Amino acid sequence: LMRESYLNEKEVGFKQVKPDSGHIVIVGGAGKLGALFSQMLSLSGYQVKSLDKDDWQQAKALFSGAAMVIVSVPISLTCALIRRELSQLPADCILTDLTSVKAEPLRAMLDAHSGPVLGLHPMFGPDVGSFAKQVVVVCHGRQQDKYQWFLDQIAIWGARIEITDAKNHDEAMQLVQAMRHFSSFVYGLNLFKNNADIANLLRFSSPIYRLELAMVGRLFAQAPELYADIILAQPGNVQLMSDYLQHYQHALETLKRGDRDEFIRQFSQVSTWFGDYAPAFARESGMMLESVNDMKPR
Template identity: 50%
Template sequence: MTVSPSTLDELRLKIDALDSQLVELLAQRAKLTAQVGQYKSQVGLPIYVPEREAQLITKRRQQALERGVSPVLVEDLLRRIMRESYHTQNVTYLCTNPELKKIVVVGGAGALGRIFVDMFKRSGYPVCVMEQRDWTNATEIFKDAGLVMVAVPIKITESIIAKLDHLPADCVLVDITSTKQKPLNAMLKAHIGPVLGLHPMFGPDVSSLVKQVVVVCHGRDEDKYQWLLQQIRIWGAMVQVVDAQEHDDAMVFIQVMRHFCSFVFGAHLAGENPNLKQLISLSSPIYRLELAMVGRLFAQDPALYADIIFDNQGSVSLLSKFNQQFLKALALVEGNNKGEFIKQFLKIGSWFGDYSKQSLIDSKKLLLKADDDRTWSE
C-alpha cells in the first residue's frame, strides 16, 4: 500500500484522536482508583496488594497476546499507570490506633522525619515535632506520648536516645536509623517500655511508601507495637523482619560498600577531570545509568553518607578486603592473564546463579526507559 502525503496526514489525525482517547481513559481510571483509595482508607486495607496487581497484569498480558499486541508493552504501561494510581489513592489512611493520644517525632523537621510526620497526620494521629530548641520543654512534650520516634542523624542518635529516660511506661520508643544494633541497645537501656528498631530502605525523595521496604528489628513487647507495623503496611510499605546484628552485617554490603565505591569512582573522575558531557553523550544506556547512580550520590547530604560509611563497625574490615580483591584483579590485568580472569568470571557467575539471568532481564527494562529519556541536548 502506497501512502501519499494526504493519507499520512489522515493517519496521523487518527493516531492523535486515539491518543486523546487514551488520556480521557486514564482520567476516568484515575477517578475510579481514587474511589478505591477512599474505600481502602475507610476499612484499613493496604494501598498495595501484590496478588491483585499480579492478577491484573496476567490478565492483560493474555489479552494483549490475543489481540496481537506486545504483552511486554502492555505490562510496562500498566505498571506505570498503577504506580500513578497508587499515588492518587494515598490521600488519607485508616488509623490503626485511634486511642493513641500523641506521637512525638524527634527530628521530625528533617528530610526523612517529615515523611513519617506527614504519614502519621494523614492517618489521623496527633503529631508533635520536636527539634533541638524544644528540649527545654521536653517534659511537657513527652507527656501522654504513645509513640516517640527518633529521626535524627546517626552520629547523635544514641545521645538523643539517652535523654529519653522518663517516657510514659507504655510509650513505644522507635528509631529509624540506618544502623540498628547500637540504637536498639540504647533504647532498651533508656526506656522500660516497648522498643522497636526500624530502618526505612528509601530516601526522602520518595513520592509514597507503596512498595518501599521498612526493615523491622524487634526490641521489647512486640504485641504493644503491632498497630504501628500494621499502619506501615496500610501505607503500602513491605515489612521485612530481621535481627539487628544481621541487619548491620547486611548493610555493610548493601550500603557501605556501594556508597564507598561510588565515592571513589566519583573522586577518580573528578581527579582525572574528563569531559563529563562527552562521557554522557558517548555512553550506552547501561553506562549512563551507572554514571547516574554515582552522580546521584553527590547531589545528596554528604554528612548522611559519611555517617553511614564511618559509623558501621564492619566498614573498615570489609573495605580493606575489597581493596585487596581490587588489587588482585588489577594484577591479572597487569600480567595480561586473560585466562585466569575468565576462570574467575565464570566462578563468580556461578555464585550469582539464576539471579544473574534475572538481573539481565530486569536491567533491560531499565535500559529501555533510559533510552526513551535520552535527548539530543545531552
C-alpha cells in the same frame, strides 16, 4: 499503576489503623526522614509534634501523654541522645527509631525505656514519591503487641516489611549500603580526579551507562554527613573496604601481567557463584531499562 494509586492516596490521606492513639513525637522531626514520616502520619490522621534540636526546653510537655516517640536524628548522635534524654517517657509510650544501623540504637532504646521498643530502618531516602514497594526493615524490641498497629500502618502506606534481628541487618548493611556507597564515592572521586567531562560521557551513554552514572551522581546530591556516618557506623566496614581494595589490587595484577586467561577464569568463577541470579538479573535490569527508555533525559 500501583504507584499512581498510592500517590493519589497521598493527596486524600490513608486509612488510620489506630484512631484512638495519643499524639506522636518525632525527635528530629524537622529533618528529611523525620519530615517524611510526619507527613505520612499526618495524612493518616495522627497528631504529630516535632522535637528538633532547639526544642528541648519543651520536651517534658511534648512527651507527656505521647503514644509514640520516633527518633530520627543524625546517626552519630542517636545512641547518646536516647540514653540521655529518653529515659523518662510514659511507661506505655512506644519508643522507635529510623536509624540506618540497628544493633546499638536498639540496645540504647531497650536500656533507656522499659515500655514497648521497636527498631526500624526505612531502606530509602526522603526523595521517594511514595512508600509503595519500598522496604522497611523491622527489628523487634519489646512488647510487639503494643506497636503492631504502627507496622500495619506502614504496610497500608504500601511498604514491604522485612523482619530480622539487628545483627543480621547490620551485617547485610555492610555490603548493601556502606560498601556500595563507598565504592560509588570512589567512582565519583575518580571521575573528579580525571576531570571527566560529564556532558561528553553522556553523549556516548545509552540508557544503561546513563543509569550507572546517575546512580553514582545521585550520591553527591545528598548530605555528606549521612554517608560519612553510614560508612563509619560499623567498625567492620573499614575492614570490608580494605578487603575490597585487596581484591581490586589482585585483579589489577592479573591485568598488568596481561593474563587474559586468568581474568576469564576469575570472571567465570564469579558467574558460577552468581548462578541463576546472573540471568535473572540480566532479565530484570533489561525490564528496568525498558522503562528508563520511555523516560526523557534532561
